[in-house]
Every structure is written in C-alpha cells, then in structure tokens.
Amino acid sequence: MSKKRILLTHPLYHLASGRYADKFELKTLDLNAFQTSENPQQYLLNEVNEFKPHALYFIGFMMKFTHAKNTPKPIVNDHFFNNLVYKDLKLISNNGAGYDQVDARAAKKHSVIVTNTPDVVSDCTADLTLHLILSCARRSTEFEQRLRNGEWQGSKAIFGIDLKNKVLGIVGMGSIGKEVAKRALPFGMKIIYHQRSKSKEFPDDYYRASLDELLHESDFVSLHVPLNENTKHLINKNNLCKMKKDSYLINTSRGPVVNESDLVDALKEGKTLSGAGLDVFEFEPNVHKELLNIPNVTLLPHIGTQTIDTRRSMEKLCWDNIENVIEEESKGLTVVNEQK
Incomplete structure (x- = not known):
C-alpha cells in the first residue's frame, strides 16, 4: 500500500x-x-x-x-x-x-x-504579553536606548509606573487572555475584560459588555482576539480617543486588529496613550516608520510563540x-x- x-x-x-x-x-x-x-x-x-x-x-x-x-x-x-x-x-x-x-x-x-x-500557545504568548506590559510600565525601551547611546539615564529624567492597582483591560478572554489575567493578578493589577459573553472563570464584576467602557477604565488594554471581518481595525481613531489618559495599548493577537496609522496619530498626540507594546503589525513584516521613533513603544517581530x-x-x-x-x-x- x-x-x-x-x-x-x-x-x-x-x-x-x-x-x-x-x-x-x-x-x-x-x-x-x-x-x-x-x-x-x-x-x-x-x-x-x-x-x-x-x-x-x-x-x-x-x-x-x-x-x-x-x-x-x-x-x-x-x-x-x-x-x-x-x-x-x-x-x-x-x-x-x-x-x-x-x-x-x-x-x-x-x-x-x-x-x-x-x-499550546497560551502560556508563552501570555508571558510575552506581561513582558510588554512591564516594558511599557518601566519604560525599559527608552532606558535601554539611552544606555546604548552612552547616556546612562540621560539628561532628562523619565519615570515609569507601578503595576499595583492599575487596571488591565483584556479584550478577548480566551485561553491566552485567561493566562494573561492569571499572571497579572499577582502583580496587584485589577482585571476587567470584554467579549461577547461572560466567562465562568472570573467574577461577574470583571466583565464589561461594552468595549468603550473597557477602554475608558483601563490603564493597560491588551488585545487577544482572532482576526476576522468583525475584528479588523477593532482599535481605531474612533475609540483610541476614548482610552484613559496615560494608558497603554498591548497587542499580541494580530496586527490588523489595530489601525496602525490611527495608533501612530494617537501616540504622537499624546492626549490619551502614553505608549504601546506591539508584537504584531498591520502590514508585517513592514512596520510603520513613525512607530520606530516614538518613545516608550516596545516593538517585537512577532515572536509570541517563538520558544x-x-x-x-x-x-x-x-x-x-x-x-x-x-x-x-x-x-x-x-x-x-x-x-x-
């Protein structure tokens, strides 16, 4: 045979x-x-x-x-x-x-x-998500760049933030989102999440039926949704402006979930977003050129599962x-x- x-x-x-x-x-x-x-x-x-x-x-x-x-x-x-x-x-x-x-x-x-x-991808992607959250919170990309430029901490002092008591808004509480929540809780973060229905694994008061409500409350917004016709450009100029002042966007899902040009504009304006942590990009392997020059943006080349x-x-x-x-x-x- x-x-x-x-x-x-x-x-x-x-x-x-x-x-x-x-x-x-x-x-x-x-x-x-x-x-x-x-x-x-x-x-x-x-x-x-x-x-x-x-x-x-x-x-x-x-x-x-x-x-x-x-x-x-x-x-x-x-x-x-x-x-x-x-x-x-x-x-x-x-x-x-x-x-x-x-x-x-x-x-x-x-x-x-x-x-x-x-x-099988949940743990390592959740680990990387926490890495991006920590990198944004402690502004490690900026500090590392200064150090590589021979500046030590640099002439202008910059400060990070603690994770304790910060609100982490998880968009998509699937297997990866759940692992992110489990990792964030020991840091003292408060968890809220948005998806079509409530998860039985978390208290009811974690749930936000409206994406706008989650964006408004969160210090960090972490995306964990599949890419489809409903989620393409889920994050765009119409709702980026609704994010909390000095908040951060984290994306380890799929690049086109975020309108990259709108994200760049929001980061440059600085009215809401303080930074972002991105492992995926809308037109990868190409990255929006302006993202490369915006402080406190951690960029990784789609390595969420690369262990x-x-x-x-x-x-x-x-x-x-x-x-x-x-x-x-x-x-x-x-x-x-x-x-x-």
Whole structure:
C-alpha cells in the first residue's frame, strides 16, 4: 500500500522528520520560491496539484511574507479549492492558533478539515504579553536606548509606573487572555475584560459588555482576539480617543486588529496613550516608520510563540492531527470547522 502524502509549507524545526517519513511520503515547499513568486496562491496551488497531498502541514504566518502585492487573503480560499484537480486533500493542519490565511468555511464546503494549535500557545504568548506590559510600565525601551547611546539615564529624567492597582483591560478572554489575567493578578493589577459573553472563570464584576467602557477604565488594554471581518481595525481613531489618559495599548493577537496609522496619530498626540507594546503589525513584516521613533513603544517581530518548548509542542500537535485524520480516519483533535 502506498504511503499517504503530506505537503509541508514550512520545514520541521523541532521534530525529527524521519519518524514521519517512515509513515508518510513527505514533500517540503520551496519556501524561497514561494515567497518570491509573483502569484503565491497559484504557486501553492500548482505544488498541491502536482504532489496531490492527503494533508497540508500549513504555517499561515509565512504566507504574509511574500513580494506579491495582491496576494489573496486568505490564500487558501474557495478559489483555491475550486481549482484543485483531485479530491484526496482531507486536512489542513495549521501550525498556529490563528488561521486567518485559511478560509475554514470554504474548506468545510469542500469537506476538508482544518485544525489549529490553540492551547499550546497560551502560556508563552501570555508571558510575552506581561513582558510588554512591564516594558511599557518601566519604560525599559527608552532606558535601554539611552544606555546604548552612552547616556546612562540621560539628561532628562523619565519615570515609569507601578503595576499595583492599575487596571488591565483584556479584550478577548480566551485561553491566552485567561493566562494573561492569571499572571497579572499577582502583580496587584485589577482585571476587567470584554467579549461577547461572560466567562465562568472570573467574577461577574470583571466583565464589561461594552468595549468603550473597557477602554475608558483601563490603564493597560491588551488585545487577544482572532482576526476576522468583525475584528479588523477593532482599535481605531474612533475609540483610541476614548482610552484613559496615560494608558497603554498591548497587542499580541494580530496586527490588523489595530489601525496602525490611527495608533501612530494617537501616540504622537499624546492626549490619551502614553505608549504601546506591539508584537504584531498591520502590514508585517513592514512596520510603520513613525512607530520606530516614538518613545516608550516596545516593538517585537512577532515572536509570541517563538520558544523552543512551544514551537515543539505546536509541531507535535500538528502531526497528531495529521495522524488522527489521515491514519486513524478520525475527525481531528483541534478542529476549527466541524464537519457534518
């Protein structure tokens, strides 16, 4: 019996591919060729049609790092599925909690299961969120820059703030938001959160039904929502002005959740925001040039899950899903588009 075929859009870094090569026929996409292609979607489609995989091991974030100006988003969409020349594709195993580069509804229409890696990213992303909160509070980016410039503390004194008794507003109390809250409470922070419904894990008085209400009350606003048509530019000029004076915006979710130009304007005006901590950007890998020169803005290159432990766990869960669906003919372990 011939082996089932798995196409990898990205090499394995933390798991030995040999154990999977014994079970499956593997092929890894030429990442450089994909990223420099004039039409990345068509390049991926050609590779899939040629190799005819039963599963696609998919890392969505790398799809953004292309030179094509008009790359469809999501790149795996109804057009993609309609142009498959075979019907063996059963699974897209997405390496990452976010799967905005895959149209899960279109996949379901074509009977393709989509899985992701949700809970395994929660701890490390929450850790990084606290790092950004602390960096903003203690103005560590400014102090470090002064030190690197040979200024010690600099000629003009600047002061940070304590976290104790500060209000942390969490937008999206999913698995990551919950871990952020658990980490912030021992610092003496007060937690409030906003989402569509209350969480049973936190007291009722933590909940804010209105986003505006949360923005108005919070000293720190931390974003933990998926990217979709409802959350794109969730934070914009219309509500940035409603944030508390001397507050901070933290984003470790997805870049387009924030209108980056509006954020720059708010930071430059300085009427509400005192700073920001950003691990994601609207047009990454490009960063708004003015963000680079605004004091007390900590910028990181999308490293929320970039630890050896977490990346190994993510890869393992991806392959557990592949084995579950392709070998065991089951429904998948962490499915985002339940099949009928």
